[in-house]
Amino acid sequence: MDLDIDEASAAFRDEVREWLAEHVPRPALSSMDTAEGFAQHREWEAKLADARLSVVSWPREYTGRDASLLQWLLFEEEYYAAGAPGRVGQNGIFMLAPTLFAHGTQEQRDRILPPMARGEQVWAQAWSEPEAGSDIAALRSRAVRTDGGWLASGAKTWSSRAAFADRAFGLFRSDPESQRHRGLTYLMFDLRAEGVTVRPIPQLDGEPGFAEIFLDNVLVPDTDVIGEPGEGWRVAMTTANNERGLSLRSPGRFLAAADRLVTLWREQGEPAAVAERVADAWIGARAYQLYTYGTVTRLAEGGGLGPESSVNKLFWSHLDVALHETALDLLGPEGEVAGPWTDGYLFSLAGPIYGGTDQIQRNTIAERLLGLPREAR
Amino acid sequence: MRFAPTAEQKQFAESLHDLLAGADTPAAVREWGEGRHEPGLKIWRDLADLGVPALLVPERDGGLGASAADLVVAFEVLGYHAVPGPLVESVAVAPRLAPRESLPALASGELLATVASPPLVPYALDADVAGLVLRVRDGGVERARSVAGPVRSVDAARRLFRVRAGEALGDAPGEAFELGLLAVSAQLAGAGRWLLEQASAYARQREQYGRAIGSFQAVKHLLADVATRLELARPLVHGAAVTMTACDVSAAKVAAGEAAYLAARTALQVHGAIGYTAEHDLGLWLTRVRALTGAWGGAAWHRARVLAGLDVRDG
Numbered sequence: 281m282d283l284d285i286d287e288a289s290a291a292f293r294d295e296v297r298e299w300l301a302e303h304v305p306r307p308a309l310s311s312m313d314t315a316e317g318f319a320q321h322r323e324w325e326a327k328l329a330d331a332r333l334s335v336v337s338w339p340r341e342y343t344g345r346d347a348s349l350l351q352w353l354l355f356e357e358e359y360y361a362a363g364a365p366g367r368v369g370q371n372g373i374f375m376l377a378p379t380l381f382a383h384g385t386q387e388q389r390d391r392i393l394p395p396m397a398r399g400e401q402v403w404a405q406a407w408s409e410p411e412a413g414s415d416i417a418a419l420r421s422r423a424v425r426t427d428g429g430w431l432a433s434g435a436k437t438w439s440s441r442a443a444f445a446d447r448a449f450g451l452f453r454s455d456p457e458s459q460r461h462r463g464l465t466y467l468m469f470d471l472r473a474e475g476v477t478v479r480p481i482p483q484l485d486g487e488p489g490f491a492e493i494f495l496d497n498v499l500v501p502d503t504d505v506i507g508e509p510g511e512g513w514r515v516a517m518t519t520a521n522n523e524r525g526l527s528l529r530s531p532g533r534f535l536a537a538a539d540r541l542v543t544l545w546r547e548q549g550e551p552a553a554v555a556e557r558v559a560d561a562w563i564g565a566r567a568y569q570l571y572t573y574g575t576v577t578r579l580a581e582g583g584g585l586g587p588e589s590s591v592n593k594l595f596w597s598h599l600d601v602a603l604h605e606t607a608l609d610l611l612g613p614e615g616e617v618a619g620p621w622t623d624g625y626l627f628s629l630a631g632p633i634y635g636g637t638d639q640i641q642r643n644t645i646a647e648r649l650l651g652l653p654r655e656a657r
Numbered sequence: 658m659r660f661a662p663t664a665e666q667k668q669f670a671e672s673l674h675d676l677l678a679g680a681d682t683p684a685a686v687r688e689w690g691e692g693r694h695e696p697g698l699k700i701w702r703d704l705a706d707l708g709v710p711a712l713l714v715p716e717r718d719g720g721l722g723a724s725a726a727d728l729v730v731a732f733e734v735l736g737y738h739a740v741p742g743p744l745v746e747s748v749a750v751a752p753r754l755a756p757r758e759s760l761p762a763l764a765s766g767e768l769l770a771t772v773a774s775p776p777l778v779p780y781a782l783d784a785d786v787a788g789l790v791l792r793v794r795d796g797g798v799e800r801a802r803s804v805a806g807p808v809r810s811v812d813a814a815r816r817l818f819r820v821r822a823g824e825a826l827g828d829a830p831g832e833a834f835e836l837g838l839l840a841v842s843a844q845l846a847g848a849g850r851w852l853l854e855q856a857s858a859y860a861r862q863r864e865q866y867g868r869a870i871g872s873f874q875a876v877k878h879l880l881a882d883v884a885t886r887l888e889l890a891r892p893l894v895h896g897a898a899v900t901m902t903a904c905d906v907s908a909a910k911v912a913a914g915e916a917a918y919l920a921a922r923t924a925l926q927v928h929g930a931i932g933y934t935a936e937h938d939l940g941l942w943l944t945r946v947r948a949l950t951g952a953w954g955g956a957a958w959h960r961a962r963v964l965a966g967l968d969v970r971d972g
C-alpha cells in the first residue's frame with residue numbers, strides 16, 4: 281500500500297499547476313448563471329482546450345490526454361486549489377461524453393465531442409420532470425416514431441444551465457404501452473429547435489441556474505438517438521453512475537474549500553468554539569480524497585463502480601454543507617453578509633438534492649450494499 | 658404557576674395571525690428586498706393599528722406597557738409570517754433606547770427605528786426607512802450620524818447599513834439587548850413552525866413511486882425530529898421572557914436558532930428542487946432563518962454566555 285505518484289503523473293500535475301498559475305482569470309468570472317458569466321465561462325473552456333486541459337480524461341484523438349483516473353484526480357486538485365472557474369460544460373463532459381464513449385456511434389462522437397471540448401456546445405441534462413424527480417422511471421415525456429427520427433414532446437425541468445446552454449440529453453417514453461424502466465429512448469436535442477421552449481428558473485440566489493424545457497413535437501433525427509430505441513434506461517445508467525460516482529464532485533473541490541476554511545479560521549483569531557468543526561472539515565475532505573484514491577485504484581485494476589457511488593455522494597454532500605455552515609457560524613453576525621461563503625453555502629444546500637437525494641442514496645446503501653430488505657414503494 | 662399564554666395573549670396572537678394571513682407577506686418580502694418598501698409599510702401600519710409597536714412603550718408615553726411575554730407572543734407570529742422590516746429594532750429595542758420625546762411616535766408606528774450594536778449587531782437593519790437610527794457603544798446610546806449601504810445579506814430582505822455614531826443620547830440599559838434577543842428568538846421559533854408546517858403539508862401531497870413521500874420513514878423521521886426540537890425550544894423562549902436572565906435568554910437564542918435552522922434545512926430537503934427556486938416562498942424563510950442564526954450573536958457566543966452566567970451548586 282502506498283500513495284506514491286508516478287513520474288508521468290507528477291509531471292502532468294506540475295504542468296497543470298504552472299499553466300493554471302498563469303491563466304486562472306482574476307478577478308473571478310461572473311456567475312455562470314448569468315448571460316454575461318456564461319459567455320465568459322465558455323471562453324474559459326476554449327482556453328483550457330487550447331492547452332489540451334479541458335477534457336484530460338478523454339482519448340487524445342478528441343483533444344484529451346488519455347489521463348488515468350488518478351491523473352484526473354490530480355488535475356482536479358490543482359484546478360480547485362488554483363481557484364479556477366466552475367466548469368460550464370461539466371454535464372456534457374462528465375455525463376454525456378462517457379455515455380457516448382460507451383454507447384454512441386463513431387459518427388456521434390466525431391460530431392459531438394469536439395465542440396463540447398471547446399465549450400462551443402454546452403450541454404444540459406434533461407432528466408427530471410415535474411412528476412418524476414427521485415422516481416425518474418415515472419417520466420412521461422414521449423417520443424413518437426416519424427420518418428427518419430422521433431417527435432419528442434413533454435416537460436423536463438430543473439435542467440442546470442439550460443437557460444443558456446445549446447443542447448440537451450434525456451429520456452423519452454418511446455413505447456406508449458411500456459411501464460417504468462422499459463420502453464425508454466435516450467435522445468439528444470437542440471434547445472433552440474422548433475417546438476422547444478426554455479423557461480429559465482431563478483434559484484435561491486436569484487439567478488436562473490436551471491430551467492424548465494417544454495417540447496412540442498420536436499423532430500429528433502435517428503442520428504441523435506444514443507443506443508437502441510427502448511434501451512434508454514440501460515444507457516442512462518452509465519451516465520448516472522458517472523455522476524454519483526466520481527466525476528460530479530471530485531475531492532479537489534472540498535480540499536480547496538477546507539483549506540480556505542482553515543485560512544478563514546486563522547484570520548479570525550482561531551476561535552476555539554468552532555475549532556473542532558474546522559478540523560472536521562479538513563478531516564472529511566482528506567477522508568474523501570483517500571477514499572477516492574482507493575476507488576480509482578480498484579477501478580484501474582478492473583473493478584466496477586456499484587452502489588459504493590452512493591456512499592461517495594452521501595459523504596460529500598454532507599461534507600460540503602457542514603464546511604460552509606462552519607464558515608458562516610465562524611463569522612457570527614457577519615456571516616449573513618453576501619459573498620463567496622454565502623454563495624458557496626447556498627450552492628452546498630442543493631448537493632443533498634440533485635444527482636439523487638440523500639434519502640435515495642441511503643436507501644441504496646442500505647439495500648444494495650448492506651443487503652437489507654427493500655422498503656415498500 | 659401557570660406557564661402558558663393567557664387568554665388575552667392567545668387572542669392577540671390570533672388577531673395578528675388573521676391580519677398577516679391575508680396580507681401576502683411573501684410578496685411584501687420580495688418587494689422589500691428590491692428596496693420597494695410600500696407593501697411592507699402597509700403591513701407595518703396594520704400592525705400598528707393592532708398595537709404592535711406600542712407594546713413596550715410605557716403607558717404614560719402613549720404605549721401599552723406590555724410585558725416581555727407579550728412581546729414574545731407577538732414575535733412568534735411575526736416570524737411565522739416572515740414580516741420584513743426593522744421589527745425587532747423598532748418594537749423590542751428602541752422603546753428602551755430612544756429619547757423620551759420619540760416614544761409616542763414609536764408607539765403609534767409613525768416612527769420606525771433601527772439600531773446597530775457592534776460587534777454582535779454590526780449593522781443597522783433598514784436604516785433607509787427608519788426615522789431614528791441608533792447606535793449602542795460602551796453602554797451608551799447615540800443617534801447615528803451617517804449611514805452607508807445597503808450591504809447585501811444572504812436574506813435579500815435584510816438590508817444592512819453601516820452607521821457612524823454621533824450625538825450621545827444617554828445610557829443604554831442592558832435590558833434593551835435582552836429584549837432584542839428575545840424578539841429574534843421568538844421570530845426564529847415562529848419561522849421554524851411555518852417551515853415545519855409547509856414541509857409536512859408538502860410531504861402529505863407530493864407523490865413519488867406512487868405514494869406520498871410522507872409515507873417514507875426517511876421523510877417522516879426528518880419531520881418528527883424538527884417537531885421535537887421546535888417543541889422544546891419554545892418553552893425556553895417563553896421562560897426567558899419571564900425571567901429575563903442572561904442564561905435563559907441566551908439558551909433561548911441557541912435553541913430557537915438551531916431548531917429553526919434544522920426546520921429550514923429539512924423543509925428544503927423534503928421539498929427537493931422546487932424548494933430551491935426563488936419562485937417558491939420557502940427560500941424567503943430559509944434565508945431569513947440562516948441570517949437570524951448568526952444575527953445578535955451566533956450559537957457559540959450564546960453558549961459561552963450561558964456557561965459564564967451559570968451559578969451551579971457545588972457537590
Ligand SMILES: Cc1cc2nc3c(=O)[nH]c(=O)nc-3n(C[C@H](O)[C@H](O)[C@H](O)COP(=O)(O)OP(=O)(O)OC[C@H]3O[C@@H](n4cnc5c(N)ncnc54)[C@H](O)[C@@H]3O)c2cc1C
Nearest residue numbers: 405407408413414438440630634637639873926927929930
Ligand atoms: C440545484 C439543482 C440542480 C439540478 N440540476 C438538474 C439537471 O441538470 N438535470 C436534471 O435532470 N435534474 C436536475 N436537478 C433535479 C434533481 O435531480 C431532482 O431534484 C432530484 O432527483 C429529486 O427530485 P425532486 O426534486 O422532484 O424531489 P422528490 O423526488 O419529490 O423528493 C422530495 C423528497 O422526498 C424524498 N423521497 C422521494 N422518494 C423517496 C423514497 N423512496 N424514500 C425516501 N425518501 C424519498 C426525497 O429524498 C426528498 O426529500 C437539479 C436539482 C437541483 C436542486
